[in-house]
Amino acid sequence: MANGVLIVDDAAFMRMMLKDTLTKNGFEVLGEAENGAKAIEKYKELNPDLVIMDITMPEVDGIQAVKEIKKIDSNAVIVMCSAMGQQAMVIESIQAGAKDFIVKPFQADRVIEAVKKAIG
Numbered sequence: 001m002a003n004g005v006l007i008v009d010d011a012a013f014m015r016m017m018l019k020d021t022l023t024k025n026g027f028e029v030l031g032e033a034e035n036g037a038k039a040i041e042k043y044k045e046l047n048p049d050l051v052i053m054d055i056t057m058p059e060v061d062g063i064q065a066v067k068e069i070k071k072i073d074s075n076a077v078i079v080m081c082s083a084m085g086q087q088a089m090v091i092e093s094i095q096a097g098a099k100d101f102i103v104k105p106f107q108a109d110r111v112i113e114a115v116k117k118a119i120g
Contacts, residue, residue: 003119004030006046008039008065009054009081014104018052018081021108027115036060040068043076050119052111053098055082055089063093070097077118081106 005027007018012034019029030046033039037060039053051069055062062080069076080093080101090101099118102111 003049003115004028004046005115006031006033006039006042006048006051008033008036008042008051008057008062010034010057011054014054014081014106017106018111021106021111022115024108025112036062036065036068039065040072043069044072047073049077050115051076051078052102052115053078053080053093055080055086055093063089063096066093066096066098079114079118 005022007015007029009015015032022029030048031042033042035057053062053065066078078098080090080098081104082090082101083104100114102114
């Protein structure tokens with residue numbers, strides 16, 4: 001069975017790139033969200049195996065969303081993605097419960113490696 005993924009990024013282009021990479025590698029994208037608030041709603045609704053979450057987003061940022069999702073499901077598997085130079089935020093997101101992080105711009109093999117490691 002394919003692992004179900006929720007993609008969270010405020011940039012539609014990034015969501016499309018991630019969706020393309022994941023589906024080509026046998027993952028099923030269950031849904032997408034453009035901010036942390038929607039991510040929390042979608043997580044409750046879809047119960048994905050994995051969430052790929054951007055850090056910097058409007059309304060509710062990725063770090064806050066990780067904390068909220070972890071309250072709902074302590075076993076949630078979340079991989080963060082961020083642009084270069086956001087090390088402090090990456091550390092904060094890992095402390096909040098994220099399993100791994102991917103740096104933008106994405107390299108497809110790194111995305112798949114992080115995803116497989118996180119759900120492994």
